Amino acid sequence: MRPFTTLTGVAAPLRAANVDTDQIIPARFLKTVERTGLGRHLFAGLRYDAEGAERRDFVLNREPYRRAEVLIALENFGCGSSREHAAWALDDFGIRCVIAPSFADIFATNSAKNGLLLVALPRATCEALMADAEMGANARLTVDLERQVVVRPSGEAVAFDIDPGAKARLLEGLDEIGETLARAPAIDRFEAARAAREPWRPAIRL
Amino acid sequence: MPRTLYQKIWDDHVVDVLPGGEALLYIDRHLVHEVTSPQAFEGLRQAGRRVRRPEATLAVADHNVPTLDRGGGIAEPQSRLQVQTLERNVAEFAVPYVPLDDVRQGIVHVIGPELGASLPGMTVVCGDSHTSTHGALGALAFGVGTSEVEHVLSTQTLVQAPSRTLKVELTGRLGRGVYAKDLALAVLATLGAAGGTGHVIEYAGEAVSALDMAGRMSLCNMSIEAGARAGLIAPDETTFAWIEGRPMAPRGADFRAAVAVWRTLASDEGAAFDRTARLDAGEVAPMVTWGTxxxxxxxxxxxxxxxxxxxxxxxxxxxxxxxxxxxxxxxxxxxxxxxxxxxxxxxxxxxxxxxxxxxxxxxxxxxxxxxxxxxxxxxxxxxxxxxxxxxxxxxxxxxxxxxxxxxxxxxxxxxxxxxxxxxxxxxxxxxxxxxxxxxxxxxxxxxxxxxxxxxxxxxxxxxxxx
The missing domain is CATH 3.30.499.10 (Aconitase, domain 3)
Incomplete structure (x- = not known):
């Protein structure tokens, strides 16, 4: 996994709560067997009209937000479906960090597996950061995971909390499957003990 | 100390405790469909990894499939490719697969319980948020993304932090013309779209006991719409009777041994939940949503x-x-x-x-x-x-x-x-x-x-x- 350390970039304000994964990437774009190439379909229903032309009023269609690396939204970002395509589409567009008051559980896990940093901050702080972001190209935010701060254009540093395990994995970009496979003996023991205790447990047989 | 149903299933599946305090949780059943699995199988292939327990895995195509006529296969090229990719992957990794022309084919969350693949006390995952459905059987069932699909395929485990618990107590009895779906929509209207985030819901009370298994599945299915990781209902006689005789369920003496274990799957008297919500099912009218x-x-x-x-x-x-x-x-x-x-x-x-x-x-x-x-x-x-x-x-x-x-x-x-x-x-x-x-x-x-x-x-x- 690609690590996340720090970034300085344009932040796009998306003033909406409950941004669901069907909005982030509609189901009709899930018919891919690849992880890449989904950026052009990010927020497709909001970003394009019925003819496929860009909607002028959608934030990511405006300069400088076409180059946004940070997205700021309201509560419960990423709710709905488990599609990891939502994290892939954000990443493929160039978004490396989402800031919101809260996130949906599965989306949060998916983001962590893809080096996409989610920063949870109180609503008032998100509103202030959105006001910063609305200042445009000169209003870059810095997100520093090591120090756990978002630095506003004014220079003010806003601290955020993150689970220490999640932080370590993001900073190092660890291969979680590789780590778990190193614990294979514990998994073997678990399976053997249970098979002895509960031999009635059935296997899948078609 | 009294434990909740969730804590019992959790405790029963901890393989190891990791340095960060998370658990390595054993996964009993992994359901796989065509939309969220191709990149996971590709990941295994690239890393030279295998599927650890194909016999704990069940694959079916459901999201993309035509419902009008399948005689000529799937017309839409991308949908066809996704289903063909699943068929190639299950063949290569020897994963049990219900083909499109098999009478047992269907929506993964319908066929899992129907075939007796998901059972009480199990951990069940699928790359699909409505995996919460299987909680109706008293299984800890939750949706995961594709990276976690790959993790389960490869290790039969997941790295998980424990969730908080939310007891939703549904008193009274549903009125005429009112169903589990109405109850689910009423619960959602009460909790809100993020009201269950970070929690596993256990549904309990007279109205829940009175539901048939289909109703319990509708109720648990919608848990994710409140943001909850999973929904759970303690298995009871209704559950056991419904499971008995299903194709993959234990039989005879094995079934009796299983039921003896399943009877222990209820929250203990006095078990502490992080939160509790209550709703009188008798007050619920037929529901309809107006918004998005x-x-x-x-x-x-x-x-x-x-x-x-x-x-x-x-x-x-x-x-x-x-x-x-x-x-x-x-x-x-x-x-x-x-x-x-x-x-x-x-x-x-x-x-x-x-x-x-x-x-x-x-x-x-x-x-x-x-x-x-x-x-x-x-x-x-x-x-x-x-x-x-x-x-x-x-x-x-x-x-x-x-x-x-x-x-x-x-x-x-x-x-x-x-x-x-x-x-x-x-x-x-x-x-x-x-x-x-x-x-x-x-x-x-x-x-x-x-x-x-x-x-x-x-x-x-x-x-x-x-």
Missing amino acids: SPDTGLPITACVPSPDDAPDAASALQRRRMLDYMGLSPGQPLADVPVDVVFIGSCTNARIEDFRAAAAVAKGRRVAEGVRALAVPGSGLVRRQAEAEGLADILAEAGFEWRLPGCSMCLGMNEDRLSPGQRCASTSNRNFEGRQGPGGRTHLLSPAMAAAAAVTGRLTDVRALI
């Missing part, structure tokens, strides 16, 4: 709410946006809203009991002029049973299209989708913008309410028809 979030359910007797009554400016803005998208006006009675399409199906409501409820309303009536009505069974076995019981004929005679099993218009990954501006009365689980097709408008309701909408051409209180 599943927590916007209201009794069918209510009117479309006004943004002016919203608790704050941001919710007023959100409400205005929803009304605009849905083409509704504040104060409009919900029971007056005309519909273009009716969809009875999805992992929420495509079981035999759902079609019985729909057929009871549709019997002897006709789908209203100009309304297109789809009935899409959740599995080939449900389809066969509905045909044997005469339900398919009742629905077809009323003017419903009787389809082949699949996810269909719940999310429109196959041909079954709404056109822009079309309004649908749907038994599915999500009314998000564009969910059933770009620009489509979704009202969530029960199968009986959907049938009532079909025969009257508008959202209707089903109690007037039964």
